Amino acid sequence: MGDLSREELISLARTQAERIAAQDVRIAELTAANEALAARLARLEHLLSRNSSNSSSPPSKDDDPGRTPPAVRKKRDTPAGTRGKQRGAPGSNLAWSDAPDQRRDRFPEGVCGCGAQLTHARDLGVVDRYQQVEVPLMTATLTQYDQHAVRCGCGTLHTAARPQGAGAGPVGYGPNPQAWAVYLMVVHFIPVQRCVRMLQSLTGATPSPGFVHGMLSRAAALTSEVDKRIRTLITLAYAVCCDETPLRVGPKEPKPGRKKADKYLLVACTQWWTHYQVGDRDLATFTAFVVKDLTASVVVHDRYQNYDSAGLGTLVHQLCCAHLLRDLDGAAEVYPDAVWPKRISDAPRALIHETNVAREQNRPGIDPQVKAKLLYNLHHGVLVGL
Template sequence: MAWTDSPGDHKDRFPRGVCECGTDLAGARDLGVVDRYQQHEIPPVSVKITQYDQHAVRCGCGRVHTAARPEGARPGPVGYGPNLQAFAVYLMVVHFIPVHRCVELLASLTGSAPSVGFVHGMLTRAAGVLTEVDTRIRTLITLAYAVCCDETPLRVGPRTPKPGKKKAEKYLLVACTELFTHYLLGDRDLATFKAFVIQDLAGSVIVHDRYQNYNSAELGELTHQLCCAHLGRDLDGAGEVYPDAHWPTQIADALRGLIHEAHLARATGRDAIEQTIKNELIKRFRDGVRVGLSDTTSHGNRPGERKARLLLEVLRDREPDVLRFAHDLKVPPTSNQAERDLQPAKVQQNISGRLTSEKRTKDRYRIRGYLSTASKHGRNMIEALREAIRGQTPPDPTPA
């Protein structure tokens, strides 16, 4: 830990007791400081009850004015303050603490004893005050130059699948940038994709994993960047199907080389990859695709052969969507940002398992989208929650 020159407190410590000669050390001569130690500590936390008496006053003109309740106060004579409310939401949404355990934690750490119903109800209340900012985040994403999209299954609702469904699960969709995150809970069908932000991204480049719905004509004319991380994994799979072939490695190496050169160009302040290097890497990419296509003239019968052939056809037929990042440094080569923003959902599944209510899950991910956005802007999540609960309109995820 780093030493600080401005500690919050400073205490001198002297030896206590009696010397071997029998003299009390309290009267001994001070020889100065011979050792220093800085301790990082948090004070014990306990719930503090504050009574607010709202007074009324009468102006000389006869009008009566009454003091407002403190920010975040709810109806009724007694309630919990915004700090405790923010703490409860933070534990449930960010750290996936189940409601009953959240109540136990609050009781153990603060001495307060909120009911399970109150703590669970905070999801709906917090999501309610974030309606406006959620819409704002969605709008700002539609204005972005490039947007990463992804989706992941989520175990939500009853354990019995609905009629016509094989699994009792929903899908969580994310659209995000380096500054904004927006989620939608739905299915992996075209109706959900139409309800999502994708239809409004006609002016953006969409970075995605090649799932068929992103290419639907019903979503309008979209500009694509196929995720090179997914392409690389598929090329690794093709290499296992054709272990003696060189083309899977050649194509993957060419893509990795282009990604490296794009990162290097951005890091050095250039607006493009050096043309000679780019041409050479693209030539290697195209040569590898041609060789692969000549080696796989049909979809084959062995496991993996059809997938490898389809991959090569995508690399051939959609080259502009594969290599867009190499020609435009404002386009990311992968949808890794979307995968990072979906990772909390996967962690939650491992920790807590099935979420029983679709409505509360939607509340969770409206809050999560706001907190993810706030964090990307360098904001503290607890402070961002506290501001929202206090009733700021709209709670602002961006720095002041």
């Protein structure tokens, strides 16, 4: 350095200053890129941590590669070693009946140690009582109905009608096996082949798979008027819960532009009524669904975008409480030191519990003081969170 001239030192200082300035720019660029990558990584980690317990993600996605499975929830505060129902849940047991369907007296049988027959022993009365609930053995029976024709004195001919549920052929199944087939398939989602085997095992009847499967369309035709009435009753309800779920029905090959051939079952239900609609998860199906007629109700649903479509009219929405509670569980994981996620989630859980208790006790609503306290906790928890 001592051999450099003044001009060379000035030139070197300028070069170093330019290099430092360029390095500052590069450092700033790398810092920004690093922050962007860190934010992106945090976002990806957050998305991978989402599951059915802390978001609206379905349980079927919990096993996806890289996904964090739901945390094992702590058991409820119950004494160690206790079994049975949860605390606060309504109990159920086989209760004693004062009006049994049958009464049977039972006496000791056999021979006494002295050699005398117990059938000749003196009756001392009833010393023990026991009631047993039994289901009679079901066996399919074949009944032949001979329809007669009669002629009135006026000359008019009258022919007896076939029994209820009879088809056009000479042999068929009655209303009970038909109802069993529909019940097993619709209520318990039992496949057709297994339904046939169950009917055969339980009753001895051997319906064909075609007959069992055909009962779905027959039952649908018979319940069409009932379905219209249920749809009308649902439109009169104050609150209606709506949801949609995929079904493996319809063609095997998907329509052009679709990945799957699955149909969707749309459900609108109240405490008493349930209306179903099978279709696609598109706006055309939603428009044909009952939801567009719920303009005077509170529509409770998930975040699927079609519920918010302007084509359904002006609706009053409420996000499903299960989704809200999952969101709050997710917030508790993101903010582990914060109190407000638990404070907020405790309030709707308590409100739901108090509502169920009031309903069981035939009260018109929740106690006003309890309701006010829970709403206070809810509102102030939201304010803290915001």
